[in-house]
Amino acid sequence: METLTAAQASQTKKRPKKTKTNKRSFLKDLIQQKYLYLMSIPFVIWLFVFNYYPIWGWTMAFQNYKPARTFGEQEWVGFDNFVRLFHDDQFYLVLRNTLAMSGMGLVAGLIFPILFAVLLNEVKSMPFKRITQTISYLPHFVSWVVVAGIVTSLLSLDGIVNDILMWLHLIDEPIQIMAKEHWFWGVVTGSDIWKETGWNAIIYLAAITGIDKELYEAARVDGAGRFRQIWNITLPGIRSTIMVLFVMNIGHLLATGYEKQMLLGNDLVSDYSQVLDLYALDYGIKIAHFSYGTAISMFTSVVSILLLFTANGLFKKFAKESIM
Amino acid sequence: MKLRSTQSLSLLTLSGVLLLSACSSNNNNDEAAGNSASEAPSTSSASASADSGAMDTTPITFSFFGADASPNWNNMQDEIGKVITEKTGVTINAEYDIASGGGENKIALMAASGQYPDIIFAKGELGKLVDAGAIIDLTDLIDKYAPNLKKLIGENTNRLKYSLDDQSIYSIPTNGGVDQQYFDATGGFEVQLRVLEELGYPEIKTVQDFENVLKEYVAKHPTTDGQPTIPLLLNADDWKSMITVTNPAFIATGAPDDGEYYVDPTTYEAKLHYKRPEEREYFKWLNHMYNEGLLDKDTFVQKDDQYQAKIASGRVLGLISQEWEYGNAENALKAAGKHEYTYGHFPVTLNDQYQDHELVSAGIDFSGISITTANKDPIRTIKFLDWLASDEGQVLLNWGIEGVHYNVENGKRVIPADVLDKKVNDNSNFMKTTGIGLYTTFSMHYGDGVQDSTGNYYTTNFPDQIIASYSDAEKAALKGYNATTWKDLWPTDLPVKEWGALYNMQAPTDGDYQVIYQKTQDIIRKSIPKAILAKPEEFDKTYDQFLADLDKAGAEKMESIYTGLVKNRVKLFTGKDIQ
Incomplete structure (x- = not known):
């Protein structure tokens, strides 16, 4: 107890001193590295113009925005647009779909690439490894339009999936998979896995290469088998990479775009395929209700930032690591 | 966030395009109006009833946006385009929407940014621009400077008016032919x-x-x-x-x-x-x-x-x-x-x-071409559009150049066999090089089956030719x-x-109408397929549910707003008094 307070006291004593030195050294650094700072100015401006200046447009969310009027003439409506948004049943429907699909994508996008990278790392034949890696990330470059076409054909009544299921006698007659609304989230996640696993595995493969080979040798000397080595060396070795990617992806939970859903979806599954971005497009820009569209995307941005900070805070607390 | 940045990027691109086009100006409308007012008397001796012969042909460029795709557009370097520029001095710097766009998103962005082209073919999105105050009233311009358009409009002036409350003419109907006769049915x-x-x-x-x-x-x-x-x-x-x-x-x-x-x-x-x-x-x-x-x-x-x-x-x-x-x-x-x-x-x-x-006729009621407040010379523009609507203009746009794309034999316009072959079997190249069919959206014109003073059809579609195209x-x-x-x-x-x-x-883009419309569309899109795919005994239940959902989304309110609009329209078009 005593030692603890003593330690705390010493810490508080130290702190102001520390910040002072920090400040002084920052000024010193600034003068010393003035050219570096000068060189970064254009990019700071670029960031400001493209990422911060547009935030000014959020004011539209609190107006009944009319294109013809100047800023001073706009009618201010306070939180009306948000009230409307939170009273719309459809909003909760699209929010549910967005969260469900990105949640599934988040989990699958974590497990499959890691699994794939670890397994590929265990392959001894170099040519096979290279060829597999190249083939597996190629789908990343195929546009969603084409992927949607392939998936729809594969899952159609006379598609290969139904053929295999029939052949295995698992089903009596072909199933119209794309018409089953409860399966839609699965179809989206599945196609996402097919398209992105190889590409996302690259970063984990790179992280694995960075692990000290001596660790494996030492483990082998100690009699660790393959699975032991994976569990005790490979996975802990790429832990921080996994963490960083996971936290960053949580920040993107609500902003997943709508290409997949729009291209794979059809009228029969629309209750499960509509997502936030599509909703903002349909009920905002398309019908010239700019303020409402702005309110929706403002909501998305704010929630995304909150998610990111929460996730990061939790990791900081429990895993003692942080990306910020 | 993503949406916002895409939007601002498109805005930037859009404004870039507009800045580049020679014609987009930093003049505001007041100046434009001033210009035209002072120009009217000074434009040579051309009196108000000026015929197209005394046209000003100093080179001028108009920027244009079309809501329908026009993949064969050739920047007026086609044969007809060169003639148009030579006769009127006008060059059109055109941009079209892509694929089946319909201009929806592009025009919404224009309205939001206030950056308009000089001339626009806005189709179903015209309302957004009118509500944004971007479109000028053409009533006086047509009256003073456009004898050919007046002839085509005839007694249908009321049908061109925007609405009962706003009786301005915002667009010249070009997306269909006046007095069009149908020679074939392609639906059913x-x-x-x-x-x-x-x-x-x-x-x-x-x-x-x-x-x-x-x-x-x-x-x-x-x-x-x-x-x-x-x-x-x-x-x-x-x-x-x-x-x-x-x-x-x-x-x-x-x-x-x-x-x-x-x-x-x-x-x-x-x-x-x-x-x-x-x-x-x-x-x-x-x-x-x-x-x-x-x-x-x-x-x-x-x-x-x-x-x-x-x-x-x-x-x-x-x-x-x-x-x-x-x-x-x-x-x-x-x-x-x-x-x-x-x-x-x-x-x-x-x-x-x-x-x-x-095949019921709706009379003259097509989407058309409008002049925006960004246009610094509306008089020149209306004269240009009027020239295109003249007999000379219409024949040029439909048939091409005499001696090149058609010949006159015994007083009849005839397309030579080699030209016709190219037109039927290699149509996109034909359009690109000749320009025939590229300019119809710019000009109010007569439809199929109407003959000019020489007894020839204005268009190249008539019964003999349709039957000849059957297998x-x-x-x-x-x-x-x-x-x-x-x-x-x-x-x-x-x-x-x-x-x-x-x-x-x-x-109207204001108020609830558009939101309810969008909602009912969503309901229709998902319920009709469900009803069709239902078991026969469940059809009625599904359809009842569909109708109930429509009303729950506010369909009745939407219908009553629309009924009001329809009644106003009938009043405007026919002059009838309706309660």
Whole structure:
């Protein structure tokens, strides 16, 4: 107890001193590295113009925005647009779909690439490894339009999936998979896995290469088998990479775009395929209700930032690591 | 966030484009108005009633945006374009929307940014620009500077006015021909020519006839070229579901096309056409077709390309669509010489009570071309548009240059065989080099079947030529029905609609209307397929639920707003007093 307070006291004593030195050294650094700072100015401006200046447009969310009027003439409506948004049943429907699909994508996008990278790392034949890696990330470059076409054909009544299921006698007659609304989230996640696993595995493969080979040798000397080595060396070795990617992806939970859903979806599954971005497009820009569209995307941005900070805070607390 | 940055990027691109175009200006409208006012007297001796002969031909460039794609646009470097520039001094710097865009997003961004082209063909998005105050009133300009346009408009001035409350003329209707006569029908229900021939040209008037024909043929020929024959195929991919799934419901029950609405011709009450009891019967019939196994099981799942591929394989016996909708697939069949797999058109109705109203005339009521507040010389612009609408202009745009694209023989305009061959078989290259067909959106013009003072048709579409374009198989089928064109099977002499074509009427962007409309659209899109795919005994329950959902979303409020608009429109168009 005593030692603890003593330690705390010493810490508080130290702190102001520390910040002072920090400040002084920052000024010193600034003068010393003035050219570096000068060189970064254009990019700071670029960031400001493209990422911060547009935030000014959020004011539209609190107006009944009319294109013809100047800023001073706009009618201010306070939180009306948000009230409307939170009273719309459809909003909760699209929010549910967005969260469900990105949640599934988040989990699958974590497990499959890691699994794939670890397994590929265990392959001894170099040519096979290279060829597999190249083939597996190629789908990343195929546009969603084409992927949607392939998936729809594969899952159609006379598609290969139904053929295999029939052949295995698992089903009596072909199933119209794309018409089953409860399966839609699965179809989206599945196609996402097919398209992105190889590409996302690259970063984990790179992280694995960075692990000290001596660790494996030492483990082998100690009699660790393959699975032991994976569990005790490979996975802990790429832990921080996994963490960083996971936290960053949580920040993107609500902003997943709508290409997949729009291209794979059809009228029969629309209750499960509509997502936030599509909703903002349909009920905002398309019908010239700019303020409402702005309110929706403002909501998305704010929630995304909150998610990111929460996730990061939790990791900081429990895993003692942080990306910020 | 993502949406916002995409939007600002597009805005930036858009403004970049506008800045680059020589014509976009930093003058504001006041200056433009001042300009034109002071210019009017000073433009040479041209009096107010100036004929096009005394036109100012100093070079000028107008920027333009078109809401329909125009893939063959050649920056006026085509043969006609050069003549237009030579005669009027005008160069058009055009930008078009891509694919089936319709200008929706692009024009919404224009309205939000205030960056407009000089001239715009805005189609259904005109309302957004008018509400943004971007479009100038053309009434006085037409009156003073456009004798040819005045002649074309004739007594229809009221039909050009925007609304009862705002009687300005914001656009010159160019997306259709004045006094157009239909020489052929390309809609209705379609049946493959081989089916007609084998069954001995049976009568096809009701959906029951249509069903029997398909059923009989598929029983005889369950496969086509080794693949299963598909009796009936529809396309439900995005907006095309309107064309092949929902619009036929009113076509088959004798109502004219008023977009998503049906208007009672006596009370002018507008309601969503799905609420008509006879249309419920039509969807019930589709439900029956599905449960009988006649309607293709992939109908509501497949994408447009899969639909077209099925038609191009020749195994689809029947369609319910418009020729332009499946035209690409049919052209593939024609190119492969499989003319017996192409389609004939029939005005099929739910039962004998109804008449197909597809060919009813809506009078002059088309989307058209508008001048924006960014235009610094509206007088020059209206004179240019007027020149295009002159006899000289119309003949140039439709026929081309005399001695090059057509000859006059014994007072008749004739297209030489080699030119015609290029026009029919290599149309996109033909358009690109000659420019014929590229400029119709710019000019108000007469439709097919109207003759000029020399007794020649203004356009190049007339009966002889249409019959000449039929294949032998098609001619044989028509002979089987004692007809020369498919149009002969359609009823004629239907009364002109008093309210024009409602899909051209701009609804207010303010208030709840648009939101409710969008909601009902979402409900329609998902409920109609559900009703069609339901078990027969569950159809009524599903359809009742659909109608209840519509009202829950506020359909009644939307319909009453729309009824008000329709009544105002009839008042405006006809001068009748309606309560």
